[in-house]
Amino acid sequence: MKQLNWFIQALFFYLFTLVVAALPNSKTASIGKKTGIFLFNILHSRRKIAVDNIQQSLPFMKKHPSWTGEFETAEEIALATFINLGTSLVEVCRLYHGKGDNIIDSIEVKDAENFHIPRKRGNGVVLIGGHCGNWELMSLSFKKHINENVWAIARQQNNPYLNTIIEKMRIRYGNKVIYKENALKQTLGVIRKHGLVGMLIDQAVFEHNGILIEFLGRKAWANKAPAIIASKTGVSIVPTFLHRRADCHVLTFYPEYLMSGDRTEDGIMRDIQAMSRYLENFICAHPADWYWIHRRWKRAGELL
Numbered sequence: 564m565k566q567l568n569w570f571i572q573a574l575f576f577y578l579f580t581l582v583v584a585a586l587p588n589s590k591t592a593s594i595g596k597k598t599g600i601f602l603f604n605i606l607h608s609r610r611k612i613a614v615d616n617i618q619q620s621l622p623f624m625k626k627h628p629s630w631t632g633e634f635e636t637a638e639e640i641a642l643a644t645f646i647n648l649g650t651s652l653v654e655v656c657r658l659y660h661g662k663g664d665n666i667i668d669s670i671e672v673k674d675a676e677n678f679h680i681p682r683k684r685g686n687g688v689v690l691i692g693g694h695c696g697n698w699e700l701m702s703l704s705f706k707k708h709i710n711e712n713v714w715a716i717a718r719q720q721n722n723p724y725l726n727t728i729i730e731k732m733r734i735r736y737g738n739k740v741i742y743k744e745n746a747l748k749q750t751l752g753v754i755r756k757h758g759l760v761g762m763l764i765d766q767a768v769f770e771h772n773g774i775l776i777e778f779l780g781r782k783a784w785a786n787k788a789p790a791i792i793a794s795k796t797g798v799s800i801v802p803t804f805l806h807r808r809a810d811c812h813v814l815t816f817y818p819e820y821l822m823s824g825d826r827t828e829d830g831i832m833r834d835i836q837a838m839s840r841y842l843e844n845f846i847c848a849h850p851a852d853w854y855w856i857h858r859r860w861k862r863a864g865e866l867l
Contacts, residue, residue, distance in 0.1 A: 573724030580728075583653050584660035591653055591666075599649025603642055606856075613641040613855040620846075623780030627847040634850060643851030647807055651697035658703060659732040667704045667736075669811040677816040678709060681799035687754035690803040691789055691820075693765035693842045694854035696812060701805035702761050703736045704814060712737040714753045715761045716746050747788065754796045761803075764789060764835075765842050765854070767861050774828070775863060776836045779843055782863040790834040793822050802841040806849045817841060 586594060603610055617637035624630050634640045657663040682688055690713065692698065702715045715733060719742045720726035733740050741749045741760070753760055764786055767773075773784040793800050802817040820838060823830050846853045 569722040569724050572722055573728060576725060577728060580656040580659050583656040584662045588662075588665055591657065592650065595650025595653040596646050597649070598653055599646035600642070602649055603645035606645075609856040610641060610645070612858060613644055614638060616855045616859065617641055617850070619781065620779040624847045624850060627843070629844050629848040631848060640850045641855065644853070644855050647696070647851055648854075648856075650807070651699070654697055655699050655732060658700070658735065659728070661735070663700075663703075666700065666812075667707050670700075670704050670708060670805075671808075671811055671813045672708045673813060673815040675709060675816055677818050678801055678803070681801060681819045682711075682759075684799070685757060687757045687796065687798045688759050689754070689789060689792065689798050689800050690759065690761045691764050691800055691838055691841070692761070692803050692805075693763050693845070694857075695765075695842075695845055695849070696805040696807050696852045698763065698805065699733065700812065701803070701814060702733070702738055704805075704812075705738070705759070706736050708814065711759050712739070713759045713761045714739050714741050714750070716741045716743060716750065716763070718743050747792075750788075750792060751796065754792065754798045762789060764838060765859065766857070767859055767863070770862070774832045774835055776832065776839055778839055778859070779846065781860050783860050784863050785835050785839055787831055787835060789838060790822070790831045793834075794826050794831075800838070802838070804841075804845050806845070806852045 583594065614637045617640045621637060634643065654663060654666050657666065678688070692701070702713050705711050705713050715738055717733070717740050720729060730740055741753070750760055766786070767784050768786045770784065772787060774787050775782055776785045777783075778785070789800060792798060800820040800822070802820060803815070804817075805812050805814050823834055825833070
């Protein structure tokens, strides 16, 4: 029965991709907005998580130097977040069917030298970021804008049929996927061959592979992997983010993060905390572009 349900879910999603891909480019934004509002209205539990996360983070964000004051309430940010997710979903559906080249072409790239400088040293590079803007689009755009393919670390979907669809989209422009179940070994292999790895570091992890940091004013578990990998291999760490603007997306490369060189638990904590500050800065500047609907602070004191 589970297999049948999975098949039906994947079938409906595939049919949705066909409908969206058949629409003219000019309809992408309006259909994306309507999709986001629809999801906001039906996904009650996820909406509740988003509003609660934002409410608890707002005091920190409003005091942050990057805060723009565009939004006043948690509900406003939550709705804008769902609209971003709906629009991203529509864009990804078009990309799946090869109809998204105009989306990739319109991306504005800022500070690409922050990537090219460490890349010219001949070592591998780990691009760290988060579930920000349209994060799937970000990795798909690298071939066009920096002439590189990336190995993207991702979680395998429980639904195998849906996973096949998503994987096909992720590798469409020459990228490859590393699934989290065996990620460390494969990641080290790619880096030793001077490859490019994309890693999203904003998800809650279990204590055995995480470290406790401050994130948006609250304790949160963060993945130790970027610090451990960098210490083992000397790979360059380049924070990279994509945010949505009214007329296009903006891809920004930040200066390479220089590791402290301290391999103790305290040293790893300081490095991961410093890397997470890039995420905080992004979220405070673009609060509607982050994935508020997941339980980022679970197992670290969150009540939900």
